[in-house]
Structure formats: C-alpha cells, structure tokens
Amino acid sequence: MRNMADSVADSIENFILDELMKQAEAMVQRNELAQTLNCAPSQISYVLNTRFTPERGFVVESRRGAGGFVRIMKQESDPNPTSLELLKLLHLRGRVSGREARLLDYVLRSMEGSEAAKQRFLENAVKAMEGR
Numbered sequence: 001m002r003n004m005a006d007s008v009a010d011s012i013e014n015f016i017l018d019e020l021m022k023q024a025e026a027m028v029q030r031n032e033l034a035q036t037l038n039c040a041p042s043q044i045s046y047v048l049n050t051r052f053t054p055e056r057g058f059v060v061e062s063r064r065g066a067g068g069f070v071r072i073m074k075q076e077s078d079p080n081p082t083s084l085e086l087l088k089l090l091h092l093r094g095r096v097s098g099r100e101a102r103l104l105d106y107v108l109r110s111m112e113g114s115e116a117a118k119q120r121f122l123e124n125a126v127k128a129m130e131g132r
Contacts, residue, residue, distance in 0.1 A: 008039050012047040016072055017093075025073040048072070056092055083108050083118035090126060100129060 015037060019026035034041040052058040052072055061071040081089070084105065091101040104125060108118050 008037070008043055009047050009051070011037055012039065012044055013051050016047070016052065020072065020074060025071055027069055027071045029069050044070075056088065082115060083122050086119065086122060090122075095126060096129065 015033070016026055030041045030044050034044050048060050048070060052060050054075065057075050059073045059075055063069055087096070087101055087104055087108065090096045091098065096104065104122065108122065111118055111121065
C-alpha cells in the first residue's frame with residue numbers, strides 16, 4: 001500500500017510531466033503550484049530534487065524570493081539512445097514500474113550481443129508486459 005507522501009509526490013511529478021508533454025519547458029512558481037496541488041512548497045522542492053534530476057534527463061533552474069520561479073526542462077536527447085537510456089525513458093513515462101525497470105536493467109546489462117538486439121528485446125518485453 002502506498003503512503004500519502006508517495007501519492008502527493010506522484011501528483012506533483014505527474015502535474016509537471018503533463019506540463020512538459022505540452023511544451024519543452026515548464027515554468028512554475030513553487031507557492032502557486034503548492035496551492036494548486038494542496039501541498040507544502042517543501043514537497044514541491046523534494047520532488048524537484050529527487051525526480052527531476054540530470055540523471056533522469058532534466059535540468060531544473062530555480063530563483064528564490066519574490067517573483068521566484070522554477071523552470072524544468074528536458075535535456076536534449078541523443079537521437080540514437082541506448083537500450084538502457086530507452087529503459088529510463090520508459091520508466092520515467094510510466095510504461096514500466098520501478099521493479100520492472102530494475103529487472104530489465106539487470107537483464108540488459110547481462111545480455112551479450114548487439115545494441116540492436118538489446119533494443120529488440122526491450123521492445124518485446126515491454127509489449128509483453130503491456131499485454132500486446
């Protein structure tokens with residue numbers, strides 16, 4: 001069972017990801033977003049610091065004080081991502097759970113063969129998990 005803090009963090013993350021789907025960057029004021037999502041500004045900061053990291057493909061700029069804002073941008077992506085990079089994107093977009101991503105990461109790192117073969121495996125595994 002998920003706890004309340006997880007669902008608040010998930011709501012914040014999903015709100016920001018939805019904004020990023022509409023445009024290349026999301027610009028929010030921490031206090032306004034906290035009011036909109038009925039949470040504390042510190043919860044917004046927590047989500048930004050843990051879920052919108054460079055390792056996950058994001059750049060976050062923040063300006064504090066009156067009129068301060070937070071700008072979240074997707075990093076430019078490689079036109080030829082590796083299977084592990086694709087897996088991170090699939091997890092970030094919610095197509096695979098954290099557990100599934102860890103299992104697939106282990107398998108991909110253990111596999112021998114070409115990158116193309118690893119990408120085919122990943123594609124087929126995700127389709128199987130989604131029931132297609």
